[in-house]
Amino acid sequence: MKKIYFGAVFTLMSFFASAQDYDHWSIDIGGGLHQVGSALTPGFAENIFGQGHIGYRYMFNEKFGLRLDLGYNSFTANETSQPFTSNYYRASLEGVVNLRSILKFDTWTKRFGLLFHAGAGAATLNVTAPVNNGSGDVMYAMNFGLTPQFKLNDRFTLFLDLNSIIHFYQENNFDGGKNVDWRESNISLMNTSIGLNIALGKNRQSADFYVEDEIEDKIVNTELDAIKKRLNNAEKEIEILKSKESGPNKDLVLTELDERYVKRDENPNRYSSVVTGSNVDFIRELLNSGYINVYFDVNKDEIQKGSLNSVNYLKQFMMDNPSVSADLIGYADETGTADRNKTLSQNRAKRVYDVLVAAGISPSRLSYFGGGEDKTVTEEARQFARKVTFKLR
Structure with missing residues (x-):
């Protein structure tokens, strides 16, 4: 009879393994x-030690799954x-509900x-003693239980299983x-x-903690993709400007721009050279194209520390070129x-x-207004929407 049970269970396990191509398989090994x-x-009482089980589990998604469970108890x-x-000896097919996902433990x-x-x-x-019952007593079994979990790492999860079994x-x-x-x-x-629960999938992680880890990785990857696209577009626009046949020496202007806006001397408020003459139009074009913006945190109007240099760039350019005026256009993301x-x-x-006014730029050379929501960026890259852009004239 034991061979029939184990054979049926492993046949069914093999069927599931071949029929599905998901990475939500795991194995449970426990005892107590x-x-x-x-x-x-x-007149008879049992020793409480001597039981163990192994379960082969498949989660359809982060909420629901099935488990083939094999149990053994030695009574003395x-x-x-x-x-x-x-x-x-016991073999059962169980439905599994991930309460962590449903109740949003994450x-x-x-x-x-x-x-x-x-x-x-x-x-x-x-029963082998005091009387051997021969082939054994076959019965139906229905079981239910709760399994608290503690995640050790992406592959291994420690569990405590509390299981009650009803026999017919x-x-x-x-x-x-x-x-x-x-x-x-x-x-x-x-x-x-x-x-211990051991994840068997190629991602080395069961579906039990999918909500917590996978979505976070997806958001990070999406934001990285958006940044890469923005950089690629910026490089293309710069190449277009550099390839124009008319106008000043573009290589010289780029060198001057690097020296002026990147390589600063010991005083962080000063720049090593002054860009004047025909190069001004080219630099104005770069500033107007959105390569230098001022960014803000969510629902804040305080300038991010990393964007203070952008304000300083505009201030220095306007001080070097008194005829230049600037429009300051603010934007917000879609939340709100x-x-x-x-x-x-x-x-x-x-x-x-x-x-800018506090830094010495005349208010008559500046104007500002709010542009509302910036609809040119995607939801995943909304941090780029919280900004102020420059339009020089």
Whole structure:
């Protein structure tokens, strides 16, 4: 009978493995304590140690899955009981619900999870002493339980499984005596296991913690892609400007721009050269094309520290070229109402205006206004929408 159970289980496991191409497979290996809930003859009591199980689990997604569970219990008498020995084997197909995902544990913890599982199968009880029952007592089994989890790393998860099993048509007690209530259904056995879940997929991570890790990686990768696209577009526009046949020496202007806006001397507010003459139009074109912007945090009008240099670049250029005026245009991302975005974008432009005026630029050479929501960027790259751009004239 044991060979039939194990053969059927592994055949079904092989079918699932070949029919699906997902990376949500994992294996549960555990063992620990058991307690008989019913079906013990008076005068007999079990030793609580001696149970283990192995489960081959497949999650359809981060919420629901199936598990093929194989269980084993070795029952022996404790020090207060008459002697007896029996072996118990179980195979069941269970549905698994990831309560961590449904209850959104990821909003408050990265390590803890909780599974609920329930299913049905078959079991056999083989009593070897004091009376050998031969081929064993075959019965139906229905089980349900909770499994708290603790994530060790992407591949390994520690779990504690609390499992209750109900038997139907159990003819013999676990000690070998006759079960007078063999047609009754009740909680016949309770198992408590500690064990390890091992992810088997190519991503080295089960679906139990998918919400926490995979979405975060996806957002990061999307933002990186947006940055790469922006850099590629900037390089193309610079190449177009450099390839124009008319106008000043473009290579010389780029060299001067590098010296002026990148390689600063010991005083961070000074630049090594002054760009004048025909090169001014070319530099104005670069500034107007959006390569230098001032950026802000979410719902803030304080300039990011990393953008203070951008304000300084514009200030120095306007001081070197007194005839140049500038429009300051503020923007916001798509989060928020239209009125809120309009006000926020204007406040950001006003903040840059105030800094330039305080630095010595005449207010008559500056104007500012809010452009509201910047609809030229995608949702994934919304940090690029929270900005102030320059238009020189």
